[in-house]
Amino acid sequence: MRLKRKDILxxxxxxKDEIELILSTAQSFKEVSEREIKKVPTxxxxxxxNLFYEASTxxxxxxEIAAKRMSADAINISxxxxxxxxxxxxxxxxxxxxxxxxxxxxxxxxxxxxxQVLAGFIKCSVINAGDGSHEHPSQALLDLLTVKEKLGRxxxxxxxxxxxxxxxxxxxxxxxxxxxLGAEVSVVAPPTMMPSGIASMxxxxxxxxxxxxxxxxxxxxxxxxxxxxxxPLFPTVREYSRLFGLxxxxxxxxxxxxxxxxxxxxxxxxxxxxxxxxxxxxxxxDQVKNGVAVRMALFYLLLGGSRE
Amino acid sequence: MNTKNxxxxxxxxxxxxxxxxxxIEKNKGAEGMVILGIPTRGAYIAKRLKDxxxxxxxxxxxxxxxxxxxxxxxxxxxQEQPILKETDIPxxxxxxxxxxVDDVLFTGRTIRAAMNVIMDFGRPxxxxxxxxxxxxxxxxxxRPDYIGKNVPTSMQEEVRVHLQEIDGIDEVVVEAE
Amino acid sequence: MNRILIKGGRVIDPVSxxxxxxxxxxxxxxxxxxxxxxxxxxxxxxxxVGDLDDWTxxxxxxxxxxxxxxxxxxxxxxxxxxxxxxxxxGAMAAAAGGFTSIACMANTNPVNDNASVTRYILKKAVEExxxxxxxxxxxxxxxKGETLAEIGDLKEAGCVAVSDDGRxxxxxxxxxxxMEYAGLxxxxxxxxxxxxxxxxxxxxxxxxxxxxxxLKGIPNAAEDIMVARDIALAELTGAKLHIAHVSTKGSVxxxxxxxxxxxxxxxxxxxxxxxxxxxxxxxxxxNAKMNPPLRSQSDVDALKQGLKDGTIDVIATDHAPxxxxxxxxxxxxxxxxxxxxxxxxxxxxxxxxxNIITLPDLVKKLSANPAKLLGLDNKGALKVGADADVTIIDxxxxxxxxxxxxxxxxxxxxxxxxxxxxxxxxxxxGGKVVYEG
Ligand SMILES: [Zn+2]
Ligand SMILES: [Zn+2]
Numbered sequence: 001m002r003l004k005r006k007d008i009l010x011x012x013x014x015x016k017d018e019i020e021l022i023l024s025t026a027q028s029f030k031e032v033s034e035r036e037i038k039k040v041p042t043x044x045x046x047x048x049x050n051l052f053y054e055a056s057t058x059x060x061x062x063x064e065i066a067a068k069r070m071s072a073d074a075i076n077i078s079x080x081x082x083x084x085x086x087x088x089x090x091x092x093x094x095x096x097x098x099x100x101x102x103x104x105x106x107x108x109x110x111x112x113x114x115x116q117v118l119a120g121f122i123k124c125s126v127i128n129a130g131d132g133s134h135e136h137p138s139q140a141l142l143d144l145l146t147v148k149e150k151l152g153r154x155x156x157x158x159x160x161x162x163x164x165x166x167x168x169x170x171x172x173x174x175x176x177x178x179x180x181l182g183a184e185v186s187v188v189a190p191p192t193m194m195p196s197g198i199a200s201m202x203x204x205x206x207x208x209x210x211x212x213x214x215x216x217x218x219x220x221x222x223x224x225x226x227x228x229x230x231x232p233l234f235p236t237v238r239e240y241s242r243l244f245g246l247x248x249x250x251x252x253x254x255x256x257x258x259x260x261x262x263x264x265x266x267x268x269x270x271x272x273x274x275x276x277x278x279x280x281x282x283x284x285x286d287q288v289k290n291g292v293a294v295r296m297a298l299f300y301l302l303l304g305g306s307r308e
Numbered sequence: 309m310n311t312k313n314x315x316x317x318x319x320x321x322x323x324x325x326x327x328x329x330x331x332i333e334k335n336k337g338a339e340g341m342v343i344l345g346i347p348t349r350g351a352y353i354a355k356r357l358k359d360x361x362x363x364x365x366x367x368x369x370x371x372x373x374x375x376x377x378x379x380x381x382x383x384x385x386x387q388e389q390p391i392l393k394e395t396d397i398p399x400x401x402x403x404x405x406x407x408x409v410d411d412v413l414f415t416g417r418t419i420r421a422a423m424n425v426i427m428d429f430g431r432p433x434x435x436x437x438x439x440x441x442x443x444x445x446x447x448x449x450x451r452p453d454y455i456g457k458n459v460p461t462s463m464q465e466e467v468r469v470h471l472q473e474i475d476g477i478d479e480v481v482v483e484a485e
Numbered sequence: 486m487n488r489i490l491i492k493g494g495r496v497i498d499p500v501s502x503x504x505x506x507x508x509x510x511x512x513x514x515x516x517x518x519x520x521x522x523x524x525x526x527x528x529x530x531x532x533x534v535g536d537l538d539d540w541t542x543x544x545x546x547x548x549x550x551x552x553x554x555x556x557x558x559x560x561x562x563x564x565x566x567x568x569x570x571x572x573x574x575g576a577m578a579a580a581a582g583g584f585t586s587i588a589c590m591a592n593t594n595p596v597n598d599n600a601s602v603t604r605y606i607l608k609k610a611v612e613e614x615x616x617x618x619x620x621x622x623x624x625x626x627x628x629k630g631e632t633l634a635e636i637g638d639l640k641e642a643g644c645v646a647v648s649d650d651g652r653x654x655x656x657x658x659x660x661x662x663x664m665e666y667a668g669l670x671x672x673x674x675x676x677x678x679x680x681x682x683x684x685x686x687x688x689x690x691x692x693x694x695x696x697x698x699x700l701k702g703i704p705n706a707a708e709d710i711m712v713a714r715d716i717a718l719a720e721l722t723g724a725k726l727h728i729a730h731v732s733t734k735g736s737v738x739x740x741x742x743x744x745x746x747x748x749x750x751x752x753x754x755x756x757x758x759x760x761x762x763x764x765x766x767x768x769x770x771x772n773a774k775m776n777p778p779l780r781s782q783s784d785v786d787a788l789k790q791g792l793k794d795g796t797i798d799v800i801a802t803d804h805a806p807x808x809x810x811x812x813x814x815x816x817x818x819x820x821x822x823x824x825x826x827x828x829x830x831x832x833x834x835x836x837x838x839x840n841i842i843t844l845p846d847l848v849k850k851l852s853a854n855p856a857k858l859l860g861l862d863n864k865g866a867l868k869v870g871a872d873a874d875v876t877i878i879d880x881x882x883x884x885x886x887x888x889x890x891x892x893x894x895x896x897x898x899x900x901x902x903x904x905x906x907x908x909x910x911x912x913x914x915g916g917k918v919v920y921e922g
Contacts, residue, residue, distance in 0.1 A: 039428070089810065113816045116769055131699070134698060196704075197697075
């Protein structure tokens with residue numbers, strides 16, 4: 001089958017078989033990353049622009065490595081170094097970038113929906129690398145791949161997502177991704193961080209981590225982004241950590257083989273106690289490896305490939 | 309459509325046995341070789357070749373698959389997206405003799421791409437090419453070392469190799485519009 | 486002196502209780518007669534019938550003839566933002582929508598917080614505007630919510646109401662003073678009800694759609710709280726309070742109860758709030774971004790009920806032109822508001838075809854009620870001696886909204902491409918035909 005779309009903007013848009021195609025293609029690309037020469041000429045002569053309106057070394061680097069392993073020319077543009085800081089609109093930027101004749105633009109933007117706006121202005125493919133509080137599709141895909149590799153399946157698993165659900169694009173993409181592949185997702189947050197109507201996305205809503213963790217197969221701890229809140233949504237970091245952070249005590253109520261995910265970078269001692277982040281059941285490093293593979297798969301599928 | 313059967317199960321078996329003998333003769337034995345088939349059907353032929361070599365020489369050669377899709381020069385040019393398959397090179401290929409195995413040799417572009425994949429995995433001492441059918445129309449200076457059968461064809465014809473493992477029958481047919 | 490005879494139409498004038506086939510005779514810019522049959526050349530006014538060639542006969546057979554519509558909530562953008570709309574283009578859009586009078590909000594640049602700006606607007610309106618323009622003065626200087634504007638001067642210069650619309654009045658103390666002070670001039674205080682401490686960075690209605698799109702929501706409570714506050718202040722001060730662009734179920738209930746309690750309160754709703762739901766935002770459609778935001782189905786139902794039972798007195802457009810560069814951008818950065826003058830009537834007629842309100846009731850909410858609230862004594866009715874502002878409607882005229890063809894200078898409408906039924910075909914202002922469709 002082939003991926004018949006120009007852009008990857010959301011997981012919500014993707015059908016189950018499209019997600020599965022991306023995951024199985026990514027699995028093939030993991031093999032490439034283990035070769036002596038970790039580079040294939042597939043996208044030689046293609047231009048991929050990483051347009052980042054928010055600083056994110058991890059995501060940007062992952063897309064950049066993916067592009068380079070496929071021999072594409074990767075150009076990084078960050079808001080601070082381009083005219084975007086000077087009040088140029090996204091439309092102006094799109095038109096200027098079009099002059100470089102790119103094949104794909106990877107966009108990270110603080111405004112929800114910005115990739116969709118950009119995609120409407122430009123002929124090349126657009127990959128959403130995280131937009132506001134909306135979606136972060138490549139992150140969800142790598143989380144899916146990581147869990148699938150570790151546990152052998154997604155269908156029937158119980159996934160718990162803990163943290164600032166209101167502002168989390170990772171949460172939204174993962175709710176759609178895991179439920180589409182047959183998992184049961186619960187979200188946990190204090191009511192100040194729980195967006196209204198979230199249950200209509202098809203997840204369970206809980207306010208206490210202890211209520212959700214007992215039969216969970218996977219627990220995903222979202223990063224607390226203090227800089228995003230004008231007014232703090234909880235009294236103190238200490239109290240948040242005590243009530244919603246993952247520590248040995250709370251983990252004691254979980255299944256022995258529970259796996260822990262974190263989109264990183266971790267605030268050690270806030271959302272995850274330090275000794276757990278480094279424990280063997282933590283898949284945080286697998287997530288990084290899978291990130292490159294998933295992004296290679298997205299480039300390959302959008303720019304011309306498919307998988308049997 | 310006009311279909312002509314040009315090889316049956318017996319014919320395929322005879323051709324592969326002959327190729328195996330030629331490999332042994334040319335290389336003075338089969339020691340140290342790695343057999344890599346090009347998916348999908350080349351990979352199955354590679355496995356059969358390995359079995360035949362084992363029965364003749366008694367050596368158990370490593371066999372794998374090399375998918376050249378990511379090295380093709382026509383990505384994005386064709387209507388159909390190229391399909392990604394498995395690459396599985398089970399051992400180090402440094403200083404070893406590689407036999408690339410494919411079902412049909414046509415333009416030679418797939419073989420060129422497969423050689424590039426192999427080179428990225430290491431530095432073999434030599435690469436040889438075995439094909440069941442050579443149908444002509446090469447676009448690159450690539451010449452097989454072992455050929456099951458030469459089948460001159462026109463561009464309007466298609467050569468199809470059917471194998472028991474996936475097609476349920478062993479045969480080679482030529483289809484014409 | 487020009488004479489117009491509008492013959493054979495269904496005349497609807499809720500003030501005089503007329504609904505039937507009448508002829509309307511206009512002379513000297515005033516309504517001179519409304520009678521079952523007026524033959525051209527009848528000696529209806531002092532000085533005789535004049536030359537018969539001066540008579541303009543309008544055949545209104547099959548059409549609705551009603552008092553000219555008054556939009557009590559328009560943003561004209563002049564002075565200061567002429568690239569979005571000028572008094573001239575806004576007035577043309579009004580005429581094309583069947584509006585003969587518009588009240589324009591004070592959030593221009595400079596703000597209409599002193600008599601010189603009011604006089605400037607009125608002068609431009611007389612020179613370039615095809616409809617009547619009635620400025621609304623600011624409540625506070627510079628719309629800053631700190632100190633009162635010179636409301637007495639504004640009234641004298643021609644302002645018909647005061648409002649800080651565009652900026653919610655967060656300063657409760659100042660709102661109290663404004664209501665007390667405006668009472669001195671019997672001026673209507675128009676309130677944009679929004680508690681910014683709750684609406685904060687919200688860009689659309691709070692709820693599932695906002696959550697799904699990752700957009701910050703504005704809960705109904707942001708409006709309800711301020712409506713409740715302003716009702717309490719109106720009770721305290723006895724002021725004439727008007728709630729602008731009601732969007733929530735809670736507001737409707739609060740206003741209904743306040744009216745039952747005898748508080749002097751009135752309210753308006755916009756066509757987009759009773760037509761669209763927050764789902765219109767899906768796809769990050771910035772032409773569905775406005776403040777207050779589009780709400781849920783239950784809010785829409787409550788607004789319709791409010792229109793039906795009289796809780797909501799007026800339909801007003803909140804016509805808010807925005808340039809394309811302020812709309813063709815990221816949703817959270819895009820400007821609020823849509824243009825509404827040219828689509829308001831057709832959208833409102835849907836209320837009639839859906840049997841929510843009657844046609845005379847609709848006419849009343851578009852003419853007599855706003856005239857009364859703004860103190861426009863000679864407008865809003867087809868009585869003899871009133872200003873000859875008349876709107877003629879073809880209820881059966883079908884048309885498709887094409888934003889490029891609208892008279893407004895801006896194109897920000899969520900109704901582009903909509904099939905509409907019913908439209909103004911003639912707009913008469915002061916005895917002059919200013920629009921013919
Ligand atoms: Zn307002
Ligand atoms: Zn307004």
